Amino acid sequence: MKGESSRRGRTSPEYRIRVSFGVPLDFAFAWCTDYTPEDPDLEGESYQRKIIERTPHRVIFEDLEENEDGWDWGRDVVTLLPPNRW
Numbered sequence: 001m002k003g004e005s006s007r008r009g010r011t012s013p014e015y016r017i018r019v020s021f022g023v024p025l026d027f028a029f030a031w032c033t034d035y036t037p038e039d040p041d042l043e044g045e046s047y048q049r050k051i052i053e054r055t056p057h058r059v060i061f062e063d064l065e066e067n068e069d070g071w072d073w074g075r076d077v078v079t080l081l082p083p084n085r086w
Helices: 025-032 039-043
Strands: 002-005 048-055 058-067 070-079
Touching (some): 039 048
Antiparallel strands (some): 002 070, 048 058, 058 070
């Protein structure tokens, strides 16, 4: 899974995450990449998330959060690279 962010005009680095789950591979991948507007509630946060695009290989979402200096807006493009083995 690769992430790219345009928050504050910066491009974020690529992240590689390795975690073991005791579930089938397709279930774990779907759960880890299920971005929704309800994510802030699950995280106990107050930002707003809007899903712009979702395809089998990419998710684009925007987050909007109010802070002491005004509003912080960010767009994230996540490239989905489904694993083919456990």
